[in-house]
Amino acid sequence: MTTPIAHFNGQLMPLDQVFISPLDRGFIFGDGVYEVIPVYEGAMLRGREHFERLQRSMDEIRLDNPHTVDEWMGLVDKLLKHHPGNQSVYIQVTRGVPPKRDHVLPKGLRPTVFMMCYPLASPSKEQVESGVACITARDFRWEKCHIKSTSLLGNVLARQLSADVGATETIMLRDGFLTEAAASNVFVVKDSVVLAPPRDNLILLGITYDLLVQLAAEGAVRLEVRPVAEAEVRGADEVWLTSSTKEVLAVTTLDGKPVGSGKPGPLFRRMHALFQEHKARIRGTVAA
């Protein structure tokens, strides 16, 4: 297998030739932010929105953005020339390499910019048709979950709880309310109304979350953004996960108990169809 091509500080090079200093703040402190953009046949799904979120994450951690959104889009297009088909583009920016380890933010560093691609693993037909199993856990992460930070230990440990029991995701509850899952947003359906947790500091505002809200409005599906109580999650007719790689997936068992009928529900099937139509529209919008 040939080594994939990566982007490192302005250069394209084989991934196995990218070397990063151990003093890099991303390595030492997890002091960096990232994005993952799904690409369908060369067309980024909401590329601009991903780079706008990257900007918001950088603003939150007081890191100067080395590129404009247009420059970022151009850099991704260059990388994609080496990676045809459906891809995930991973983009990471860290605060760079200071001369010594010190918590205080160093001035005048050049951020480290790294990008790589890997084949996009969209949900299988089986996952879409049967749904997936999830568990719940207390949300033990920090209070700045809206930053797409590379400091992901809380999410990693949360995700592992579900991996340990062969489940797809860990859905988290904080002070009796739904936040999100370890690497996805969560929607709940009760009596034909979709409920989405608020866009606050306790969740990462997913690009797919926003797309789903838009598609629901266009498809005349009733959706409310408001705090969702634990009892509403446990008594839901439907529960869904969304993310750039999962798209929209139905959760059919939660903590070993069936969600609603135990099968993907009617509103899931509607939103999944709207999502697939949206993907089909963006496919082929980019010249080969």
Ligand SMILES: Cc1ncc(COP(=O)(O)O)c(C=O)c1O
């Ligand atoms: C914690 C968390 N929440 C939500 C999401 C979904 O975000 P997006 O739809 O932008 O992929 C992710 C994606 O990785 C995530 O890690």
